[in-house]
Amino acid sequence: MAEERDLLDSYFAASEDRQRLLRTTKPSDARGRVLLKPLIPVRYRGTGRVILTDLVRPRERRKARLAAGQREVRLHLGCGGEPKTGWVNIDLLGDPVDVAWNLASPLPFDSGSVAAIFHEHLLEHLPLRAGDVFMQECYRVLGPGGILRVGVPDAGKLIRSYAGDQSYLNDLHPGRPTALLAVQELFYWHRHCAMFDAETLGLLFRASGFPDPRPREFGDTDLDQAPDTEHRRAETLYMEARKPASRS
Numbered sequence: 001m002a003e004e005r006d007l008l009d010s011y012f013a014a015s016e017d018r019q020r021l022l023r024t025t026k027p028s029d030a031r032g033r034v035l036l037k038p039l040i041p042v043r044y045r046g047t048g049r050v051i052l053t054d055l056v057r058p059r060e061r062r063k064a065r066l067a068a069g070q071r072e073v074r075l076h077l078g079c080g081g082e083p084k085t086g087w088v089n090i091d092l093l094g095d096p097v098d099v100a101w102n103l104a105s106p107l108p109f110d111s112g113s114v115a116a117i118f119h120e121h122l123l124e125h126l127p128l129r130a131g132d133v134f135m136q137e138c139y140r141v142l143g144p145g146g147i148l149r150v151g152v153p154d155a156g157k158l159i160r161s162y163a164g165d166q167s168y169l170n171d172l173h174p175g176r177p178t179a180l181l182a183v184q185e186l187f188y189w190h191r192h193c194a195m196f197d198a199e200t201l202g203l204l205f206r207a208s209g210f211p212d213p214r215p216r217e218f219g220d221t222d223l224d225q226a227p228d229t230e231h232r233r234a235e236t237l238y239m240e241a242r243k244p245a246s247r248s
C-alpha cells in the first residue's frame, strides 16, 4: 500500500509540474498577457481573455475587413503560439494574432469570401454545440471550392490503444501509473470540452454542409502546402473537405 501511495503522490507531483509548465509565459505571448498572467488566477484567465477580446470587437472587425481585402484569403483559426506565414492568424487577445476574435461568436468575414481555413487543436476547446455552430461558420465563410482542414487530438486512436496493446498510448503519455490516467488527461486537462474520432469529426463536417470529408495523414493535403504543426504530428487526427460549388 505504501508503494501505491508513493506512485500516486509522484503522479500528482509530476502532473502539477506539467500543468505549471503549460501555464508559464510562452515566448509568443503578447506583452499584455505577460504582464497580466501573474496577477490573474489560472481559473479566470480563459474567461478574462474572452471578455477582453469581446471588448475590442469593433477594432478587430475593422482589421478583419482589411485582411479580407487580400486575394486568396486563408484563415488560421485558434493559432495560439503557432502563427503561420501567408495565413490570417486568429485567436483570443494575448497570442500573436492578426485579428483577435472570440471564435465562439460569428466570424467577422462575409459569406463565401475566403479560400481556405485551417484549425488545429482548437475544436476540442469549444463545447460540442459551440463547435458545431463554429464549423457551420467555417462553411459559410468559405467560397465555392474552398478547403477546410481540421486537426484534433485523436481520441479514437488513444481509446483503441487503451483497449489494445497500449503501445501508442504509452509512447504518447509515458510513465503514467495506469493507462486510464493517460486517457483521462486527454479528456479532462487543457480545458478540453469535447473529444473526436474520425466518425464524430466527420459527422460535424457533413452536418455543416461538407459532403465528402476525409481523414488525411500529417502533411497530406489538397492545399498548396500543409500548414500542420510538427509537434502535433503524433497525436493528431487531420480531416479535410472542400466546399462544393453549390449545396447538395
Ligand SMILES: C[S@@+](CC[C@H](N)C(=O)[O-])C[C@H]1O[C@@H](n2cnc3c(N)ncnc32)[C@H](O)[C@@H]1O
Residues within 6 Å of the ligand: 050, 077, 078, 079, 080, 081, 082, 090, 091, 092, 095, 101, 102, 103, 104, 119, 120, 121, 122, 125, 126, 229, 232
Ligand atoms: C491548444 S491551443 C492550440 C494552438 C495552436 N493551434 C496549436 O496547435 O498549438 C488552443 C487554442 O484555442 C484558442 N481558443 C480556445 N477557445 C477560443 C475561443 N473561444 N476563441 C478564440 N480562440 C480560442 C486558445 O486561445 C488556444 O490558443
